[in-house]
Amino acid sequence: MIVTKRQGFAEGLDPLRVPEVVEVDSRTECHVTPLDVATRMVEYLGPVGDYLTVDPQAGTGNLIQALYDAGHSPRETVAIERHYGLCQAIRQRFKGDQCIDPISRCFLDYTDELAGKIEFPRIIMNPPFRHVKKHMAAALRLLGRGGHDMATLVALVPSTYEHEEAEVMEYLGRDVFPTAAVRTKIIRIKR
Numbered sequence: 001m002i003v004t005k006r007q008g009f010a011e012g013l014d015p016l017r018v019p020e021v022v023e024v025d026s027r028t029e030c031h032v033t034p035l036d037v038a039t040r041m042v043e044y045l046g047p048v049g050d051y052l053t054v055d056p057q058a059g060t061g062n063l064i065q066a067l068y069d070a071g072h073s074p075r076e077t078v079a080i081e082r083h084y085g086l087c088q089a090i091r092q093r094f095k096g097d098q099c100i101d102p103i104s105r106c107f108l109d110y111t112d113e114l115a116g117k118i119e120f121p122r123i124i125m126n127p128p129f130r131h132v133k134k135h136m137a138a139a140l141r142l143l144g145r146g147g148h149d150m151a152t153l154v155a156l157v158p159s160t161y162e163h164e165e166a167e168v169m170e171y172l173g174r175d176v177f178p179t180a181a182v183r184t185k186i187i188r189i190k191r
Contacts, residue, residue, distance in 0.1 A: 119144025
């Protein structure tokens with residue numbers, strides 16, 4: 001590697017790209033899923049395929065990014081986020097080839113309107129911890145095979161959340177969400 005005074009950086013290396021900081025209001029209950037955790041969650045969904053996949057609480061878009069990094073198609077991805085500022089940040093983050101237009105709605109209202117009219121064979125989510133039971137119940141109302149052999153939901157939930165169909169994939173350390181006084185785990189539900 002050669003460093004020259006004129007260039008200011010090593011030849012053959014691209015300058016660092018610093019991501020834009022997204023300020024998240026604490027009232028949103030948005031606990032940003034770290035990318036390494038999001039990557040594992042996508043792996044738990046199963047192989048890439050023509051699956052319509054929804055992220056019901058898209059937040060800053062890290063679960064969406066992990067889906068794209070694994071090869072999932074933006075055309076088969078639905079992002080829902082009720083917070084206007086977070087929706088705008090997702091639009092900015094995924095413009096161009098990975099274009100996505102998040103739906104700016106409350107997921108619970110979205111489910112009430114569309115349950116029985118649409119099925120998602122894949123759901124990946126990090127629901128608000130305080131209302132996890134309501135959000136999980138809503139997601140399960142939309143989980144369906146949609147022409148596939150199996151439907152799969154992967155969620156990051158508080159360790160205290162229980163569901164008879166849930167398989168615990170892993171327990172996460174306290175350092176994953178240091179500002180939240182909640183221990184978490186990743187679960188998977190297959191139908």
